[in-house]
Amino acid sequence: MRKMLQDKKMLESFKDTIPFISKLTVDNLKDYVEKNAVKALENTNGLVGITVKLFGQQLIDKYFERQSEKKLENFGLGTYFLSACIQAERSLKKMEDFSIDSHMQNHIIDLFETSIKNKQENICNSNIILHYTPLKHPAVHFIRESCEHLLDQIILEEQCEKQRIINCFVKDFNENIANEVEKQFGEDYPRHFEEIQDALLKNSELRLLNDTLNLEKIGYVQSEEFTYQTTYASWKKVSQYRDESSKYSDGNITDIEEEEKKLEPIENLIKQYFSETEDNIEKVLFVIADFGKGKSTFMKYYASQLAKKYQQRGEGLFPVYFNLREFDTYNQDSVYGVISDYLGKRYGIDLAEDSFKSKEYCFLIDSLDESGNLTEEHIEKVVLSVKRIQNLDVTRSRKNRLIVTSRPIEYGLQKQLDQHRPFTINNDEERPIAHYISLNGFLKFQFNNWLYDSLLRGENINPDGYKGIGREIINSLNTGMRIDIYKELIDKKILTHDELKRPIFAYILYKLIINKEELSGTNKIGIYLSFINLLTKEAKYMESVKVINLLDEFRFRNILHSTAALWLFENQIGKSRSILTKENISNTLEGAVIDKHDSAKKEQYREVEEIRFLSQCYFGQDGNHFYFQHQSFAEMLLAEYYLKVFINYALNDNTSVEEAKIRLNLGNPTAQTIEFFKGLLSLLKESVSSSSMEEAMKRRRLLFPMLASLCIPEYSKELFTHKLKYKWFDEVKFDSNTTKIPEILLSEWPINENVLNKIVELSLSIIKSSSNYLLMKPISQHTALFDNELLKVSLPIDQNVPDIDRWLGLIAGATLHNDINNKQFFLSKMKDYSTLFKMFKNWNHFAGSAVPEWSQDCFQGINMESIDNDYNFGRKRSKKYLLWGLRLRNIDFSYSKFNDIVFENCHLNGVNFENSTFEYVEFEECNLRYGNFENTFIRNSKIEKSMIQKCKFHGIDFSNLILNMNEILQGVLVPYYLEKKLYGPYVGGGMLINLGGRSFLNGSEHYIIGPEEIIDMFTTLKPFISSVIKNSDVELDVVKGWFVTDDEKINRIIDETISNLFE
Structure with a gap:
């Protein structure tokens, strides 16, 4: 606390200095400007600049002496004031001339004095803090903000143009102030710097606070500084x-x-x-x-x-x-x-x-x-x-x-x-x-405000070279007539509301706009892929930053893919995400630990050691460690890596399925990675079968850098695809220093329906493969019998992610092959579902749920129709498949044909069985709430002792269906007499709370069964009651008698609903 009080006293010393400074200097400024008015008024920004510069001179002449000891006094406060004033004048001189209010012109010194006084009157509530870096030093902060306030008062331009002018001043000032400070200290700068470092080392609390203050900067690269929007x-x-x-x-x-x-x-x-x-x-x-x-x-x-x-x-x-x-x-x-x-x-x-x-x-x-x-x-x-x-x-x-x-x-x-x-x-x-x-x-208005504000901080943007909405945005920026960018992006189906809420997409759009990249109409994945492609272009050689070489770009893309793979692996083995080292990246590319004394290998991976492949937007760096600036960058690159694995091993005839499986077993990908992977697969599919060539070409252009990286042997991690290189890529010689993709490589696109089918077949082979892999580094081998049959590993076995290669194969196969309009489904290609159901059981043990959430839409079209069945229904169980104790929630099993399978004690909440067929299928003691059985065909099957609240059975076609002791509402079973009418004497026993085979619907506050619950109940039961009415001579009063209630409202609903069924 003592140290903090000392620092606070130093800050107060600075604040107390300001009134004294202004009193000594402003009068002298007025005298000078009056004597030199003609010269000073030659240009308006010159007038402002002279005002600020003279203010700085007066500070030194009247308050801070130029001797070295005085220059260093109070950690160089006076020198920082002078440096800020000189730099402000220089930054103002660089600006283009602007219109100035004539009245303001004659009173510029008064305005400057007012600005200073306003700041000193509010100094205790200001943003001024004690900070020793040039950019954030209180004196520098004070001068820069005074200039901003002055410019805001005197410039006549329209608000957007005024803000752009001010932003240009601030940008130039911030970029050059550090050099000016060092120049003004001269030979005393090392001594000043040493004093600062000594003060920070002695005051760890202040060092922590200063580092924390620096966190307010928003931007991925040094030159970016965006405004904060209220969260x-x-x-x-x-x-x-x-x-x-x-x-x-x-x-x-x-x-x-x-x-x-x-x-x-x-x-x-x-x-x-x-x-x-x-x-x-x-x-x-x-x-x-x-x-x-x-x-x-x-x-x-x-x-x-x-x-x-x-x-x-x-x-x-x-x-x-x-x-x-x-x-x-x-x-x-x-x-x-x-x-x-x-x-x-x-x-x-x-x-x-x-x-x-x-x-x-x-x-x-x-x-x-x-x-x-x-x-x-x-x-x-x-x-x-x-x-x-x-x-x-x-x-x-x-x-x-x-x-x-x-x-x-x-x-x-x-x-x-x-x-x-x-x-x-x-x-x-x-x-x-x-x-x-x-x-x-972001709120809607924040998205628009942030994007316009960020674009205004740059130079004037020429609309030439822009297309579509990008051109509209730039034109509106230059004319000051703002458009609703948010609405335009939604109307053009480029991004959705849910995506526009994410500031990361606002940043991506900003980067694409200032680099004249097309804002693709291929939705989120197109926007993200455009951004990743842009960042790869920014990864240039240190010594030749203006040279662009597409072949280098593709080579660097390979390094980035391996880096993303390493990122996932580091996470899987228990290390924190994103903390990477250059050494491990080189080892990953080599496929082995490199000997530190191997000079040839060191030279081979020199580009990695020198970080030549990194765009600043991709990575932040802390010494030898660096990390992805945003996790989604790693996720997108990892999704590209997965796609490269499938393309490579589908096209290379001399490789095996096992090699592909090995490349895919890196750990448990995030849901966002899989969403990106699905998006890339869809783009690949659309690049072949898009409705128009124009749309197909858009997708090919987006996918080209990733596909081209497969044709570069350097850093390929054995994902070098010979067929692509020699039959496609080598047809063209790339020009140097150009970013233009050769059109012939897009028109002669190497991906076609045959290639997609090969990827689908590879996916199926990966799932069917009998081999399994553990992503665990062995510590040692031991002999219990005679042949090192015992392996010691570093992690518990249950932490290994099971079947991740198969799950990725399922994603790839389903995304590329499924076509609901033509009733074409990937899982219909399977003959034996034992492996798939084993995947369910393994994942259920690993994660407490039978499938990853990101795979729930991939199970359409299971086809067990070919299973031979000799099952004697209603007798002893002899099913081929038994799924027991699995959490199968929210899975889409629509358009499937289930045969000879038992679901026992399974959670099937929200499962979609729509348009499916069931023969010899049993659901026993299952949770089927919110399940969808609409338009299903059910034969010789059973639902017993299960919860069927809010299940949908509309359009069901059934025969020999047993419903026995199922819960339709909390504590309420389906009426026994209804079940008996549906199937006959097999149903019986276990009446529990049923009164004489009826369902008692208690309307008291303890059970909370109200009209809505009763309506939901009859929505579920309606197809079965209708079937009984249609196929038997049951009377209206008899059916009404199956339901008993003490609540008049519920009774009216029962009467009305059942009466309507008899009409």
């Missing part, structure tokens, strides 16, 4: 955390805008959660949002604002930002967990010291989904390690704030959301329901 969010039920998609259609913009009005700034929700009266050390606030919605941007910005406030006041919440992609870098098992070890190693801070222990912290823990292998056990380990920081002082720590962000991880996250004192909102029954913060991303 909006809402409370969402924990039970719905996996459903992050929007419920509004893209066409209904009004509904979207109305819903956005209900959102709140996320800071309000944070305050709401931590303002609850209950102090509990177990409280953790979770902020959940899918990829690209701005989780990290918010966390960094929020941390920087807290740091700024703490520096100014010397009290309040002390922010600590930590990204969990570094989880594996620090000791997770230290006494106070990974955060303590991070602060100790990075800043030399010992949180056990009284000065630190007494603080009130806000721990901002980012990217739980990037912390490593996302098993339930690992997530538990990470959260427990993070929480250990609260053990510093169990009394004081109750006031700390712990905020964790994550994507909606499929497994293990809900448990954490439930058990860490979630925010609760009472439902209609006044029961508390657990909630988390769901981050929304």
Whole structure:
């Protein structure tokens, strides 16, 4: 605290200096300008520049002396003032001349004085902080903002043009201020720099706060600095955390805008959660949002604002930002967990010291989904390690704030959301329901504002070379007549509302626009692929940054694919995502650990060692370690890698299925990776069979860099496709220093229906293969008998991701082959489904669900029709397939033909069996709620002791169907007499709560069975009741008598519904 008070005193010293400075200098400025008015008014920006420059000279002459000791006094405060003024004048001179208000022109000194006075009057509430870097130094900050304010007052141009002029000034000022500071210090600069470094080393707290302040910068490369948009969010039920998609259609913009009005700034929700009266050390606030919605941007910005406030006041919440992609870098098992070890190693801070222990912290823990292998056990380990920081002082720590962000991880996250004192909102029954913060991303107006503001920060953009909506945007920018970009992108079906909410897409569009890339009409995957292609172009040689070579671009693409594969592997073996080393990338490309003393190999991978292949937008770097700036960049590259594997091994005749399987077994891909993979497969398919050649060419152009990389042997990781190179790629000689793709390579596209079929057959072979692989590094082999038959491994066997090669084969085969219009399905090509059902069982054991969520739409068209059946229905079970105890929720089994199979004790909630056929199929003790059996054909089958609430049976055609003791509502069975009428004497026993074979529908508040539930019940039962009415002489009153209730409303619904069935 003593150190912080010293720093605060230094900052106050700076603030106290400003009034004294302005008093001494402004009068002299007025005298000078009056004497030199004619010369000063030759050009308007010259006038502003002279004003600022003279202000700087007056500072030195009147306040700061030029002697070295004075120059260095107070860590060079005067020199920073002078440097800022000189640089401001130079930056203003570079600007094109602009129109100026004539009245303002004559009072420019008064305006400047007013600006300074305004700043000194509000100095205590300003953004000024003590920071030793040139760009953020308080004196520099003060001068730059004074100039901005002055320009804003005197420029006459239209608002958009005015902002562009100001942005040009700020950009040039920021890019050159560091050099000017060094120049003004002269030979004293090393001494000044040494003093700063010494001060920071001695004050670890200030160093941490300064680093935290730097987090407010938004942009992936040094030259980018975007404006922060307020982050909006809402409370969402924990039970719905996996459903992050929007419920509004893209066409209904009004509904979207109305819903956005209900959102709140996320800071309000944070305050709401931590303002609850209950102090509990177990409280953790979770902020959940899918990829690209701005989780990290918010966390960094929020941390920087807290740091700024703490520096100014010397009290309040002390922010600590930590990204969990570094989880594996620090000791997770230290006494106070990974955060303590991070602060100790990075800043030399010992949180056990009284000065630190007494603080009130806000721990901002980012990217739980990037912390490593996302098993339930690992997530538990990470959260427990993070929480250990609260053990510093169990009394004081109750006031700390712990905020964790994550994507909606499929497994293990809900448990954490439930058990860490979630925010609760009472439902209609006044029961508390657990909630988390769901981050929304950009609102509609924010998307438009951010994109225009970002484009205005650049130079004037010439519309030449732009097409379509890109040209519209640039024209509107240059004319000042803004268009609704958000609406245009939706109307042209380029992006959806759900995608436009994601700031990452706004950034991608910005990059594509300023580089004159076409905004493809191929939706999200086209936009993302265009962006990845652009970044690969930016990966240039260090010594020749202006030279563009397409062959280099394709070679670098190979390195990037291997880097993405390594990224996934590092995650799978338990290391944090994204932390990569140059050495491991070289090893990955080589396929073996390279001898550090092998000079030939070192030379071979020199491009990797020198990071020549990296675009700054792709990667951030910290010494020898670097990481993907955004996880989605790695996910897109990994999806490309998967596609390359399938194309390569489908086309190369001299390779085996096993080699393909080995290349695919890298770990458990994220849902977003698979979404990208499906999108790439669809593009590949459309590049062959698109409805028009123009559309096909668009897709070919997008896929070309990825396909071309298969033709480059360097860094290919054995994914070098001879047929593509020698029969296609080598037909053209590429011109140097051009980005243009030879049109002949697009028109003579090597992918055709035959190639797609080969990929489909490869996919089927991968699934059917009997071999299995464990992604585990063996520690040692041992002999229990005589031949090293025992293997010691580093990880528990149940952490191995089972069958990932087969799952990827299923995705590839289904995406390329399925055609619902022609009733063509990939899984119909199978003859034996034992392997598929074994995949179900393995994944169920691994993840608690029988299939990955991202594969649920791939199971259409299962065809067991060829199975020979000698089953004696109703007798002892002798089924070919038995699926027991599996969670098969929300799977699409439509258009399938099931035969000779038992589903026992399975969760089949929301499963779609529409248009399917069932023969000799049993569902026993299953949860079939919300299942869809519409238009199915059922013979000699049984649904017994199962839950069928809200099942759809419309259009069902059945015979010999047993319904026995099934629950139709909570605590209510299907009427026994209905079941008996459907099948006959086989049904019987187990009446349970049925009264004389009837269903008792209690309308009391304890059971909460109301009119809606009764309507749903009859929607499910209607096809069966109608069948009984049609095929027997049952009377109306008899059927009504199957249902008993003590509620008059329910009774009227029963009467009306059943009466309608008899009409």
